[in-house]
Amino acid sequence: MWWGGRGQSFNIAPQKAEPDMGLSGPKPVQRTGMLESRSCQLGSHLALGCLPGEQILAWAPGVRKGLEPELPGTLICTNLRVTFQPRGWQRSQETPLSSEYDFVLVNIGRLEAVSGLSRVQLLRPGSPLKFTPEEILIHGRDFRLLRVAFEAGGLEPQAFQVTMAIVRARAQSSQAQQYAGISLSKAGQSSGPRKPPVPLLETSEDWETERKKQGAGSWRVSPVNERFDVATSLPRYFWVPKRTLDSEVRRAFGHFHQGRGPRLSWHHPGGSDLLRCGGFYTASDPNKEDIRAVESMLQAGHSDVVLVDTVDELPSLTDVQLAHLKLRALCLPDSSAAEEKWLSALEGTRWLDYVRSCLRKASDISVLVTSRVRSVVLQERGDRDFNGLLSSLVQLLSAPEARTLLGFQSLVQREWVAAGHPFLTRLGVTGASEEAPVFLLFLDCVWQLLQQFPAEFEFSEFFLLALHDSARVPDTLTFLRDTPWERAKQSGQFNSYTQIYTAGYSQLPAGNSVNPQLSVWDWDLRYSSEQILQFHNPGYDPEHCPDSWLPRQQPNFMVSGPPSSVWLFSRGALTPLNQLCPWRDSPSLLAVSSRWLPRPAISSESLADQEWGLPSHWGACPLPPGLLLPGYLGPQIRLWRRCYLRGRPEVQKGLSAPTISGLQDELSHLQELLRKWTPRISPEDHSEKRDPNTIVSQSR
């Protein structure tokens, strides 16, 4: 009943397992004497929960505070994580990482030691600890908070040790390579062939299946990047127009920033295509054939091409990072913002403003994509940040399929992981300066959609929270590498059980992989089956599920010859472009790096007087039934409290349970009762017991 009401992601009562000998035995009186032996026992006991290669650095008994109920247990620091192990709680072999008690070292954003009433010392890596802490507060960068009060009575040295160990381990953990050699026990257990729960898009079969599912008939899978020699940040396979040869692709891509040429992101069943590409590499000097190849790839068989300047009206990476830092500071429990000034402080972070601009832009683009047949090309210089964000949002708005659990995970896998979003750099794991949580911004946008359309999504807020928290958990390769190339190259070293991609990159026969690569989508690594059940949105209306959504297949209007109309979408307005590529005849435009036309000078006043309407030949086509148009007005963009205010338990407490789930429980209980009494039940009994495993691994 209390979903997340206690400041946790989930509200499942800690398992009250029978007390085990390791922790409950010794009483305080005996403690000092038994410390040695106890430590031994404890060590061996704790080791049970450790992953191979993980080492316990220090531990101390304590009580977890701030959340109800207060839990006695042990605070443990290893070379991977800080974990609070409640007394009597046994780490399940099934879920080697706990979503509730674990704080991965890289996730620690701030550390505070408290002694006495007022002595708070901020611990920076390397700063000395001058007193024995009575209490320690760990602020996660994912907005979680762990507050542990150490036990008194002769154990102060341990409290000191564990605190120092955390500080040291935290300092050393900035290198992601730290985790090399640690492997997940789950992988060792799995025997026999196992299909990943979500297609990882590492084989051409995956791409082919996905292409067929989207019905992109005029596209094909190109293996031109199989050896990552076109671009290391691109996946090994991607979709290009059917008529374009691989050699043309290779040459054309050379004229784009970092070799990221135009590829299909999504094919709308109505006939439009959504493409993404990097900025034009203006220093290159393409010949006529190359230009023709680039143009035909951008045009993709459509007569209308709309180039979308992705970064226009969106925040820069630095803006996003700054806003996220400010938001984190504001959401800390001791944030200095007064209650009556809270809203303007929130506005001051500009985070919600950025969420708004993303939603607004995505909403505009999805109208462009769905209203008629055309090719919409998202162009961002790097093509690795906001292109992914916008293209995923557009798909969420336009395709009911993407709003299912499986569909959303595939979407993230395709548009973020496979498309080479530099997770490691952006989430600050490497400590590099280009940190910017674009992915978390995306998750916030999705949460806003979830709030606005509670019946349209198969997944719940808790699924988004789980994904949010997983971004910094170093258990799988999904979010731990910057490029698909690194992921492929290092997967062997990271996890000895997984297949090693050797030179030659021979195609592994599908279904024959003995130990498939683990991904973030293997939720059972970190979440219990009860938690996974909560990933489902009980309010999801099956009427909106993809089965009942029949796309009207519109006839394809194809025009031979050069593109007849090319537009640039920028500042919420369409302006005509004379040409697609910047190189052709006007050398003056080459000077403009990625933008080849001066921006239309439209002030907000003149926008007001404009007629709202699409050009007549695009027609007033009714918007497809599956399209969501999100609200993005000030009052409609809200703060994701369950995520950002987790560190402030007083705000979290009493968040009322979504009552629909209570009803669902009642319903299944009644059905259960009835089933017991009657051997056969009416056919309209549609609440089959859900098996958590089928949720994430539904057949493709």
Next chain:
Amino acid sequence: MLGKGVVGGGGGTKAPKPSFVSYVRPEEIHTNEKEVTEKEVTLHLLPGEQLLCEASTVLKYVQEDSCQRGIYGKLVCTDFKIAFLGDDESALDNDETQFKNKVIGENDITLHCVDQIYGVFDEKKKPLFGQLKKYPEKLIIHCKDLRVFHFGLRYTKEEEVKRIVSGIIHHTQAPKLLKRLFLFSYASAAQNNTATDPKNHTVMFDTLKDWCWELERTKGNVKYKAVSVNEGYKVGERLPAFFVVPTPLPEEDVRCFQGRGIPIWCWSCHNGCALLKMSALPKEQDDGLLQVQKSFLDGIYKTIHRPPYEIVKTEDLSSNFLSLQDIQTAYSKFKQLFLIDNSTEFWDTDIKWFSLLESSSWLDIIRRCLKKAIEITECLEAQNMNVLLLEENASDLCCLLSSLVQVMMDPHCRTRVGFQSLVQKEWIMGGHCFLDRCNHLRQSDKEEVPVFLLFLDCVWQLVHQHPPAFDFTETYLTVLSDSLYLPIFSTFFFNSPHQKYINMHQRQLSLPLTQSKSSPKRGFFREETDHLIKNLLGRRISKLINSSDELQDNFREFYESWHSKPTDYHGLLLPHIEGPEIKVWAQRYLRWIPEAQILGGGRVATMSKLLEMMEEVEHLQEKIDERHHSQGALLAEAPPLLRSSARLSSLFPFALLQRHSSKPVLPTSGWKALGDEDDLAKREDEFVDLGDV
């Protein structure tokens, strides 16, 4: 006869030049008129309602289109409402008409609901009042429920413009006599229509029995007694006919100062502590009189400070709490955020939304009220003290705080009937000056303070934070707030029970719905909407165990300790008052803004799912019961509750605007630059259907 026709707009028609005023010439209207099927739109008049003036060929602008388009029709003014006739109502789906308001149509504005009227002269907007020398080309009406109407008068005959504009200004802005309220014409015309709903058990507190019942319910009858000393309003006109005072209080004390200066009982807590209120004694300059007052008060305090009475804590609301002025200023700033003349204005404010919101300090006022109510609750609940609320007339913030405390402490007040009884007890019988505070008679703008709305907003915060604790939903509160301006219910149109008594009884009028008035719920929407108003889940939540008898000595501790425990929805209920927790009552304030519409979204999206599941639960429950009693009394199928395949919008059930066809979200300035339309049309012809390649 009506000059009706949908003008402008659609993708196919010639793109109009963007300008502030209509580009349509009357000839064009004429051509369009032929295409539109002629349908007589009739004016529906309530019993006793009279048509005062009308004007035809008025253009009602469609707000969402930046004032580019509109609908022609007739604008009428009756003694009850301003109405625009011209909307083709048959265009609405059945699903939507099902939820239509029975009394007020989409284009109706009751006279009391008009807030401010502006005229546009040469594209300049000026407020209109009094006698006009020049008549505007456009009329903008801001309503108290935050709707905004734009009426273009350019193509209306001059005399008609004069008549309708001065008519509207006169009937909405000029001071009015109480006896001219539409209420009375309606009451005399619709006298036989006094059907009462037997299911409605709202306690009206207009008999001694009602007060005794309330005393018994709260177990306050040990120390307090109901008195009928003011029967027939012989003692004071500000007092209700019956009320409750401490048992030892002599009746002559009540008479001394017309009921001022005596503690009047509001409610008793489970531990015996009581919430009392007192209006201040008249301010006197004369020392002798002051001496009399002082000794009178000493006597009173002696009575209530003696056992069996608990220690009394006095809360002086006139001196160290919000002033009515604060509330008025805050709300007038706050409502400007939602009174949007055109979309651009809205977008301009959007970026600064939070700071604008904050600078109105309306939310902070809500927070302060909730905080004060928690403080009072803490005294009653944790410190076992009586609380005496003190205010000039004991009829503004006194009403607000005492009813808020009761909503928080008494689960009965969180049922619909209980809440209505509470409003009846604290606000109607408590003598809240609805007539002045709502400025129904337009006599003094200074007196207009939305105290009752502030109370509803505070309750909304509670409902929003703890939906399962309430029997009603936010929709109920929104509808209730609307009925403040609906002069067919007598509830909110008097300053005191005495005023109502002399005006209704002496003129021998009985109002319809007199017995159920404080909520128009049953009569207002059709039955189907019931589900939206009644909280479906409020009653289903099983009782949780609560052990909150610990004594805490200050507010913080009390507040934090309550929030750290599981919530007992049937017990004490405290709101969160931290910064992020006080929110904007979006349903009430945003429901008319087209840009705020989320098609297929909002809370209503899950409603049908919820209803379906409830139906199924009930069905199964019945089956199980059947089995238990092993008697197969076949139960009738539950009627389908909300069966609608249509995607409802988040503004449901209020605004009915929906984008049925492609409403371009995109401002596309560039299109016109593309060249003339012939070119585009030609290009279209060139399209060759190659089919699937």
